[in-house]
Amino acid sequence: MLRNNIQKVIEEAFRQGIAEGVLPDVPIPASHQVVSPKQEVHGDFASNLALITASEAKRSPRDLAGCLAKILEVNPLFHKVEVAGPGFLNFFVAATWWQENLRTIWGAGDSYGESLTGNGQLVHLEFVSANPTGPLHVGHGRGAAVGDSLARVLKAAGFSVETEYYINDIGNQMRTLGTSVYLRYLEHFGHDVEFPKDYYQGDYIHDIASIIVSREGNKYLDTPLESCLTSFIDTAVEIISSDIRKDLEEFRVHYDNWFSERTLHDSGLVDKTISELQDKGYMFEEEGALWFKATALGDEKDRVVKRSNGVLTYFASDIAYHRHKLERGYDLLVDIWGADHHGYVARVKAIIKALGYQEDKLQVLLVQLVNLLEGGKIRAMSTRAGEFVTLREVLDDVGSDAARFIFLTRRCDSHLDFDLDLAKRQSQENPVYYVQYAHARLSSVFRNAVEQGISLAEPQDIDISLLNTPEDIKLLKQLDALPCLVADAALALEPYRVSYYLTKLAGQLHGYYTRHRFITDNPDLTQARLLLAHVTRIVFRKGLELLGVSAPEKM
RNA sequence: CCGCCCAUGGCUCAACUGGAUAGAGCAGCGGACUUCUAAUCCGCAGGUUGCAGGUUCGAGUCCUGCUGGGCGGACCA
Numbered sequence: 001m002l003r004n005n006i007q008k009v010i011e012e013a014f015r016q017g018i019a020e021g022v023l024p025d026v027p028i029p030a031s032h033q034v035v036s037p038k039q040e041v042h043g044d045f046a047s048n049l050a051l052i053t054a055s056e057a058k059r060s061p062r063d064l065a066g067c068l069a070k071i072l073e074v075n076p077l078f079h080k081v082e083v084a085g086p087g088f089l090n091f092f093v094a095a096t097w098w099q100e101n102l103r104t105i106w107g108a109g110d111s112y113g114e115s116l117t118g119n120g121q122l123v124h125l126e127f128v129s130a131n132p133t134g135p136l137h138v139g140h141g142r143g144a145a146v147g148d149s150l151a152r153v154l155k156a157a158g159f160s161v162e163t164e165y166y167i168n169d170i171g172n173q174m175r176t177l178g179t180s181v182y183l184r185y186l187e188h189f190g191h192d193v194e195f196p197k198d199y200y201q202g203d204y205i206h207d208i209a210s211i212i213v214s215r216e217g218n219k220y221l222d223t224p225l226e227s228c229l230t231s232f233i234d235t236a237v238e239i240i241s242s243d244i245r246k247d248l249e250e251f252r253v254h255y256d257n258w259f260s261e262r263t264l265h266d267s268g269l270v271d272k273t274i275s276e277l278q279d280k281g282y283m284f285e286e287e288g289a290l291w292f293k294a295t296a297l298g299d300e301k302d303r304v305v306k307r308s309n310g311v312l313t314y315f316a317s318d319i320a321y322h323r324h325k326l327e328r329g330y331d332l333l334v335d336i337w338g339a340d341h342h343g344y345v346a347r348v349k350a351i352i353k354a355l356g357y358q359e360d361k362l363q364v365l366l367v368q369l370v371n372l373l374e375g376g377k378i379r380a381m382s383t384r385a386g387e388f389v390t391l392r393e394v395l396d397d398v399g400s401d402a403a404r405f406i407f408l409t410r411r412c413d414s415h416l417d418f419d420l421d422l423a424k425r426q427s428q429e430n431p432v433y434y435v436q437y438a439h440a441r442l443s444s445v446f447r448n449a450v451e452q453g454i455s456l457a458e459p460q461d462i463d464i465s466l467l468n469t470p471e472d473i474k475l476l477k478q479l480d481a482l483p484c485l486v487a488d489a490a491l492a493l494e495p496y497r498v499s500y501y502l503t504k505l506a507g508q509l510h511g512y513y514t515r516h517r518f519i520t521d522n523p524d525l526t527q528a529r530l531l532l533a534h535v536t537r538i539v540f541r542k543g544l545e546l547l548g549v550s551a552p553e554k555m
Numbered sequence: 556c557c558g559c560c561c562a563u564g565g566c567u568c569a570a571c572u573g574g575a576u577a578g579a580g581c582a583g584c585g586g587a588c589u590u591c592u593a594a595u596c597c598g599c600a601g602g603u604u605g606c607a608g609g610u611u612c613g614a615g616u617c618c619u620g621c622u623g624g625g626c627g628g629a630c631c632a
Contacts, residue, residue: 300558311630416567517591
């Protein structure tokens with residue numbers, strides 16, 4: 001986590017320069033950034049401090065940078081500090097520092113990569129929340145991977161996280177679901193029924209009907225729909241929910257809470273919240289319906305909360321649900337939705353404001369749709385027609401590891417082409433194996449070491465200065481970057497960065513592996529390299545764990 | 556008609572949120588296994604960042620207007 005140290009060192013040097021009168025007395029802007037430059041010739045880290053203070057200081061950036069460099073170059077952390085380009089400060093870190101850092105990582109062990117960046121702030125993460133009207137499809141899978149991995153990343157970065165699945169277990173579509181099953185139930189007994197097009201068409205409806213048949217026989221045959229609908233709904237929801245949970249479990253997605261929409265109504269919170277918003281003047285009646293004045297809070301339309309037939313809309317539940325979440329005392333709410341729900345963002349933000357909170361209390365991440373490719377062709381997906389590729393199907397086909405990794409290789413607001421053939425292929429083209437293989441190779445090195453009776457010494461007894469080739473230093477730098485990367489990914493709510501990091505680390509490890517041997521004729525060198533291998537393995541395990549992907553010891 | 560998202564080598568994507576000469580992986584071509592796993596590595600080639608303006612020391616990134624694609628826009632969910 002050298003980057004943060006360097007930032008502090010630079011800012012201290014700046015204050016020192018002010019005290020000595022060689023630098024102008026201006027504040028350090030919050031936009032001061034220490035970054036690792038794209039180009040190696042620009043050093044290990046670069047600072048833009050001189051550039052961003054120049055105008056306020058009324059001095060040239062290069063002039064300021066020069067003064068800073070003079071103060072900083074005596075620091076033993078650096079072997080070189082230079083002024084470059086328009087006024088960047090480039091820092092070249094001494095090799096001994098990178099080598100020394102190996103012991104730090106060793107000491108941190110499995111907790112390496114974690115930080116206190118989040119300061120224990122409480123984050124609520126809601127994701128997937130698919131209606132229990134059918135199995136999860138690939139799109140939900142992407143949301144699940146993103147949400148679960150984000151939770152892991154946030155925790156590692158020192159946030160407290162609660163994950164939650166919101167279950168829409170009430171309302172119109174529950175009626176439709178129950179009726180769909182009821183009709184299939186009648187069909188089962190040879191009744192000729194007309195099955196409406198906009199009802200749930202999927203095969204799983206037949207399956208549920210069969211289960212009811214085997215459990216309860218024909219007892220509902222002579223019962224009018226109205227008096228048995230509830231039990232059809234309950235059974236359907238029970239079966240579908242439990243399948244959803246099974247799928248998520250196999251996908252290594254964990255939830256702290258399962259939140260039922262029904263409880264919002266039963267507890268009276270929906271009515272209570274609506275009447276409070278009414279008192280605040282955010283509601284009005286028109287044409288017999290009750291409306292939420294969303295346009296007053298940045299939405300483009302006002303939204304119906306209670307229809308003229310007296311039935312509450314889903315939006316009414318959303319209002320109560322978000323109020324419930326807000327009052328549970330989180331510092332931040334994160335909702336992860338499919339991108340097709342983007343039209344909802346403004347109205348939910350309007351709720352947040354109406355309830356008296358800052359709108360940035362809620363961050364909505366929109367996960368773009370997934371194109372599933374098979375044989376080079378896109379498999380079309382339509383939800384109600386029942387023609388969708390389920391998450392279950394993908395899991396059975398390519399496995400949890402490949403699926404999760406692929407879902408987490410792209411920024412979530414970019415469309416994702418999920419190539420089923422590629423995901424199954426065990427080769428270079430498949431990024432999962434590339435990373436996992438790196439971990440397996442390292443594990444294999446240790447198996448060989450044990451066979452040869454070599455065990456790793458205590459780090460303080462190892463001559464780490466032997467790790468001095470360019471490949472060593474590159475690897476050491478990459479290992480150092482993990483905690484910063486995790487912290488950045490957490491703050492940006494972008495778990496995909498971890499997969500990028502790991503792919504790059506794997507590349508470096510594979511390069512190292514072909515060029516150098518870990519177990520050599522020289523016992524001292526072997527110890528140093530085994531320490532490097534050990535620590536690199538720690539980082540792979542950590543990174544893969546953050547993605548929810550396994551780290552196999554053999555492949 | 557209105558709103559949101561996207562546009563970067565043949566393909567799929569990066570670019571640390573405004574930084575330096577736009578980087579990877581596939582696919583293509585050429586090389587590397589008597590030594591810890593070749594599910595690997597090394598090299599070559601590939602670009603006016605969709606178009607046109609603007610903002611400033613500096614733009615793939617920000618603002619405006621186009622073009623093309625995706626998704627939304629019910630007292631449906």
